[in-house]
Amino acid sequence: MxxxxxxxxxxxxxxxxxxxxxxxxxxxxxxxxxxxxxxxxxTPKEFFEAIESFGEKTIAYSDSSGQKELIESIKKYYQKMNINYENDEILITAGGSEALLFTLMTLFNAGEEVLIPEPYYANYNSFFAMLGIKVVGIPTKFEDNFKLPSKEVIESLITEKTKAIMFSNPGNPTGAVYSRDELLMLNEISKEKNIFMISDEVYREFIYDGKDTVSCGTFIDNQERIIIIDSISKRFSTCGARVGTILNKNKDFMGYILKLCQSRLAISTLDMIGAEALYRCLDExxxxxxxxxxxxxxxxxxxxxxxxxxxxxxxxxxxxxxxxxxxxxxxxxxxxxxxxxxxxxxxxxxxxxxxxxxxxxxxxxxxxxxxxxxxxxxxxxxxxxxxxxxxxxxxx
Amino acid sequence: MxxxxxxxxxxxxxxxxxxxxxxxxxxxxxxxxxxxxxxxxxTPKEFFEAIESFGEKTIAYSDSSGQKELIESIKKYYQKMNINYENDEILITAGGSEALLFTLMTLFNAGEEVLIPEPYYANYNSFFAMLGIKVVGIPTKFEDNFKLPSKEVIESLITEKTKAIMFSNPGNPTGAVYSRDELLMLNEISKEKNIFMISDEVYREFIYDGKDTVSCGTFIDNQERIIIIDSISKRFSTCGARVGTILNKNKDFMGYILKLCQSRLAISTLDMIGAEALYRCLDExxxxxxxxxxxxxxxxxxxxxxxxxxxxxxxxxxxxxxxxxxxxxxxxxxxxxxxxxxxxxxxxxxxxxxxxxxxxxxxxxxxxxxxxxxxxxxxxxxxxxxxxxxxxxxxx
CATH class of the missing domain: 3.90.1150.10 (Aspartate Aminotransferase, domain 1)
Known part of the structure; x- marks a missing residue:
């Protein structure tokens, strides 16, 4: 039924x-x-202040791709990390959740495979189930603080149905952070095997003890295959404001994501107004x-x-x-x-x-x-x- | 790719x-x-006032099913039309768009068929394409102001793959309003053929010249198959506040919709605060x-x-x-x-x-x-x- x-x-x-x-x-x-x-x-006061200063009399649809000023502020936030995305390489979604759903929808046909280090964020399973995506777990060890296995082990899991490797860094539920070398290894695999790399970086600012890691946005040799998933929820303690981001430099991919964004018309105007102020006003x-x-x-x-x-x-x-x-x-x-x-x-x-x-x-x-x-x-x-x-x- | x-x-x-x-x-x-x-x-001032009075210091996740007070106010809004839905028969979505996407996702396997009077709201096509749903158009005539054809014509389009009949009333893009008799005919078909009926009623208040029509929520003999799609966007001139509703009395269906709601955690907290005030404060x-x-x-x-x-x-x-x-x-x-x-x-x-x-x-x-x-x-x-x-x- x-x-x-x-x-x-x-x-x-x-x-x-x-x-x-x-x-x-x-x-x-x-x-x-x-x-x-x-x-x-x-939640920082800038969020509420921006919303209170909203001057329009009608809460109208915003652009499907996201409010222009917000995209501009996110661009600058990334520039401060020496990561450069143009405005049309940034699309705004209803939270990181929608960013993930749209990304998976665009990449996968039913029955295709995603590689993912396990344990992984359980909500990913909902998206995999909705879309009929087959999960292939990359084994990691608890005793080893969930470090990635060798390149050979990961490559042995790749089949012709593998579309992408996906992970969150820092990790939910593990609290582990992948080193620069581990990420570079994944990047090599992505290039050599021509599979996408979906990097969920919503906890980017929450890295302790100076652990040496990077955003996958810095791997400029593979930007067409690297999809960054981001969100304001944790960064600014604004889980109930649903503002996420997809960043990628593949024009075809972003064209499809834009069509998905258009299908749901727009996300919350006021949440974007608040998010824009957070990205613009808050700093290191x-x-x-x-x-x-x-x-x-x-x-x-x-x-x-x-x-x-x-x-x-x-x-x-x-x-x-x-x-x-x-x-x-x-x-x-x-x-x-x-x-x-x-x-x-x-x-x-x-x-x-x-x-x-x-x-x-x-x-x-x-x-x-x-x-x-x-x-x-x-x-x-x-x-x-x-x-x-x-x-x-x-x-x- | x-x-x-x-x-x-x-x-x-x-x-x-x-x-x-x-x-x-x-x-x-x-x-x-x-x-x-x-x-x-x-947008009525009640929307902005409610948001300005939001007393919490943290914008936290709201319930996945929607803010309780909002569900309560929507229940009362329907009660005034003599339509009774219990709280767990009402789920809140990110606009009517998400309500539709979740509904179609839950009902359809790829390749199954939806019956829909054409012309129809073009955004439906995005959802049909995403999910691989086959559209079977019910012919209507421009010269006839898009009235539905006879029961026999509609029934002749039903196959074993038909899962639902779907329409918006009042109609986008036609501006036509189905009469009570036309809707009763669809209700008979839904019961006799055991197919769902997806009634997009977001323009409910915009009916002119006293045309005799009803909400499908009044067809109490078929409530397990009738799915009402609703939204605040047009009703309250709040398109940029993304608050939609799914109403249905089929526990299995609503259980699946709830899981989909949980997969994206929550919708915008502030948009729901504003929507609640609109439903509570505004009247006939x-x-x-x-x-x-x-x-x-x-x-x-x-x-x-x-x-x-x-x-x-x-x-x-x-x-x-x-x-x-x-x-x-x-x-x-x-x-x-x-x-x-x-x-x-x-x-x-x-x-x-x-x-x-x-x-x-x-x-x-x-x-x-x-x-x-x-x-x-x-x-x-x-x-x-x-x-x-x-x-x-x-x-x-």
Whole structure:
């Protein structure tokens, strides 16, 4: 009766436990959401001020390709990183999500293959399912902080159906950051095998400890195959303003993306007005202050979790996620139990079971993803809850 | 190299002439846009006031299904029409466009068929092409003001691959309004043949001369198969605020739509804040005042155009479009000529050639679609320009 592709849509691991929280919620228990990457930092005032100064009397359709001033400001934001895209090489989308959907729609026929290091951002699966794209996971190791395998291993996964290699850097859900050399290796593969490279860089500013990485926008020898996915959501704590970007220098590709943009007419005019002000007014100082806040949280979380008996984790290098191994057989069962049966000083924790981020689910069975986009006192309570929860769960 | 479906995307007839306007624009000629349905009425102040009163410091993700208060206000808006949908039978989308895309994605496998009275809203074609849906046009006659053919004719077009019948009422691009009896006939077909009925009702308030029609939401004997597509864009002159709605009582269908909503996380938080205020604060008085304005324009346009030698048109019954037959062989050529070679008192007119709204393009060759969402003085100038343009064009 319904589309076969749509019937294959899975529930996101980020949301799958929500039904289990009902009992705790009804009992008035405070649920600390480590499952979602929703920054709690304030949206910069420039966003609201620009929207309040909107002078038009009618909220009209904006250009399908995006508001011209916004494109100009994004161009300048990239220029500051020595990355040069012309205005018609930048298209504005309804968040990074639409940027990804349109990109995949344009590149893939049903049955074609995407290469992706696993674990990967689970929402990608929705787009793959919608479009009938086959996922080929590139194996990475938890023990190795999710470093990419060798060029030979990756190349051995490429078939004549492989259209693109896709990844997020810094990584959601891993918190890993690919080195310049790892990215250069992917770039070589993209050129040699003539496959596209989809680089989701929405966490670009959230790299800690000076890890040496780059934007794929700097690989100027392969710009026709490199598609940069970007978004204001995390950069400016504006998840509810749906403004994403696709950057690419392949005229055919961008022509098709523009047609997809035209099909939905336009995105939110006011969100673009706000986004334009953010890109124009905020600078390195702002990015650094946000980076410091997340780094402080990263350090606090890492130190706290590694003290828990049996918990294993790598030090996250970027974004605001990490995957941790728990001393349990089934992390999903533990997470449900935490939500439904356990609380500490009136609080409990919602985790995102890691298996949903893997193509080979068995690799994530005893792991969860944690998002640390929360204040330190919330993180402290969450860590304590996990520690005591694990003890009680394992002594049932 | 690229997706076959995406390579099939056509340029919208609404936009296809834009490149031809460059010469006139560069020469400083004022272009009257009769090609686009962009209302020029002011967005009600309630929209802006609600957004200015937004009290949160962070623009966070809203619920994927839509902001709860907005769903509640939309429920009440429908209740006033004696149409009852529960909260979980209402999902909020990024405009009517996303509502349509998600609906088609959920219902159709590639190669399945949609029945649609032609001419139809050209943007539907983008969604059909993306998803590989085959369009089967239901023939209607210009001379008959686009009335639906008999039940037998429509039924004869149904195959085992037909998944849904789809239409907009009031009609874009026709300006026709289906009578209650015509809609009841479609409802019978939907029930008897077990096919879905997708009713795009975004122009619901723009019905003139008291034409007897209904929302398909009133057909309570077939609510599992009836999918209502709605949007604030035209109702409240807020095209740039991307807030649409899907209403349906089939739990499986709505479950899949919800998963699609989750895949793109959320729509614009501020647009929903504004939309909620519009639905809550505005009432019949507002809708009537807008209706009167458009009716006045409709009358003005109709009287003006029908006086032009060789121009044939029906009196539009709803929305703010009409299709007119021109005394030329090729309306596209005439439209390009108008833009590139003709002006009257410093102005010229951009039309939307009608063939792009037809599946059988030949039916629209000598016709254009006109949108009359413009002030009377602009319409007056446009009519004069068309009149003088036709004379000069036919005497070249």
């Amino acid at each position: 319904f589309s076969k592709n749509i019937q294959n849509l899975k529930t996101s691991p980020v949301r799958e436990l929500i039904p289990y929280s009902k009992k705790s919620k009804d009992a008035g228990i405070d649920i600390i959401h480590l499952n979602i990457g929703q920054p709690d930092l304030e 100082k702002y990015y650094q202050s946000v980076n410091r806040k997340y780094m402080e949280r990263r350090d606090f979380l890492f130190e706290g979790l590694k003290k828990i008996d049996g918990v294993v984790l790598n030090k996250p290098e970027g974004a605001f996620y990490c995957i941790i191994e728990l001393p349990v057989e089934d992390a999903t069962d533990f997470s449900k139990w935490l939500l439904g049966e356990f609380s500490y000083e009136g609080s409990t924790v919602m985790l995102a079971p890691a298996k949903g981020f893997y193509q080979r689910e068995e690799l994530g069975l005893n792991k969860v993803r944690i998002s640390y986009a929360l204040e330190l006192d919330r993180l402290e309570k969450a860590i304590k809850t996990i520690e005591l929860g694990l003890k009680k769960y394992n002594n049932r | 690229f997706s076959k479906n995406i390579q099939n995307l056509k340029t919208s007839p609404v936009r296809e002439l834009i490149p031809y306007s460059k010469k006139s624009k560069d020469a400083g000629i004022d272009i009257i846009h009769l090609n686009i349905g962009q209302p020029d009425l002011e 008085k507002y809708y009537q005042s807008v209706n009167r304005k458009y009716m006045e324009r409709r009358d003005f346009l109709f009287e003006g155009l029908k006086k032009i030698d060789g121009v044939v048109l029906n009196k539009p019954e709803g929305a703010f479009y009409c299709i007119i037959e021109l005394p030329v062989e090729d309306a596209t050529d005439f439209s390009k000529w108008l833009l590139g070679e003709f002006s009257y008192e410093g102005s010229t007119v951009m039309l939307a050639p009608a063939k792009g709204f037809y599946q059988r393009e030949e039916l629209g060759l000598n016709k254009v679609r006109i949108s009359y969402a413009l002030e009377l003085d602009r319409l007056e100038k446009a009519i004069k320009t068309i009149e003088l343009g036709l004379k000069k064009y036919n005497n070249r």
